[in-house]
Amino acid sequence: MNGERGIVLVIAMLLITVLSLVGAAANRSVVTDTAITSNYLSSLQSFYAAEAGLERGKLECVKRFMGGNWNDFTSLLDGTDPLMSGSPSSLSGLVLTKAGGVVSSASLTFHDRFYTVTISNDPGDAGGVNKDTNRAITISSTGTSGSSTTTVSTMMIIHRLPKIPGSISLVDDANVSFGGAAFMINGNDHLLDNAPGPNPPRYGITLCNTIQTTSFVASALSKNQKENVQGLGYVPATSADAVPSIGTSSELTGAILESFVDVIKRVADYTTVAGNNIFGTAENPKITYISNQNVSFSGNTSGYGILVVDGGDLDVSGSIDWKGIIVVLGGKFRRTGGGGVNNVTGALVVGGGPDAGLELDLSGSLNLLYSQQAIDMVTTHINSKLGGNSTALSWRRVHRN
DSSP states (O other), X not given: OHHHHHHHHHHHHHHHHHHHHHHHHHHHHHHHHHHHHHHHHHHHXXXXXXXXXXXXXXXXXXXXXXXXTOSSSHHHHTTOOGGGGSOOOTTTOXXXXXXXXXXXXXXXXXXXXXXXXXXXXOTTOTTTTTOOSSXXXXXXXXXXXXXXXXXXXXXXXXXXXXXXXXXXXXXXXXXXXXXXXXXXXXXXOBOTTSXXXXXXXXXXXXXXXXXXXXXXXXXXXXXXXXXXXXSTTXXXXXXXXXXXXXXXXXXXXXXXXHHHHHHXXXXXXXXXXXXXXXXXXXXXXXXXXXXXXXXXXXXXXXXXXXXXXXXXXXXXXXXXXXXXXXXXXXSOEEEOOOOSOEEEEXXXXXXXXXXXXXXXXXXXXEXXXXXXXXXXXXXXXXXXXXXXSEEEEEEEEEEEO
């Protein structure tokens, strides 16, 4: 009997030991699961804080670009932006400082979490650290929650229409030829109906980062032709020849023009001109993008919006009435003939891309009238097609701890 009692005692002790081990394991599992859950929650919160910083950085960059009427991000990257003085911007309260080639913010609070934002130039930009030539920048944000940190990064591009500094803007190269005196190039502002507009005058012809000089282009104009290039700086003929309106600008570069075209071509309304001679109306302007082919308008052509001929020539021999912008990228614009209505109200941009040799051959009847109203119409349509004025080209999580 006593032996049986001993066995029961041993069994009871074994059961107690086993139950104790099971309880300890269960407690350890609960503690581990709690720690895992806490770490996961902390990591998730750091990710959301980083995302919040990324959105705030994007908003700040767009705000400064649009509000400052910038053409690129150079003044932000090189630290000359007036808002870099230490005062927060009026929109987001974000204070940015420049150090070591990187623009960064102080640590900011987001629902008891923290994030910092850094802004740098696109690594592939030929302009280097401080000069933006393609309107693309890299924005990174590091979020912190407890001991967890997460860094996310995006490359953002602004697709705002580049500043167009003249009735005709010649980009990178300015090899020109003029024939006859049936053309008028006028940089004074016009409305869509060709009546005088309220905005300041621009140059009739603007050389944008070209190796050619204004005197080189002026020498291609005869005495009578000089009187047909009017706008900013124009002086009518007296006893001396007229001084044509020809100036320079560094704001519009081939890289910016190519970057802009690369964005809008994805939302083009038309990608061919075959069988068509009407490209948009006042109520419904269009984006027309033609790639790697020469385009010839020999009939009666009209349009509202923007026409881009990329990698080919544009030859206009018939009548044309265009309200908006015409861009010839990597080719030449040639005008011959006359008769009928012959107006481009808005702007003509030629250049960028491969060297086309002769960029502008103006020998026929054509009125090239600068119009801010027409340019604004194009801007509004492009933004409506793209859903805003910026696009995220990439996103990645760089680091998570």
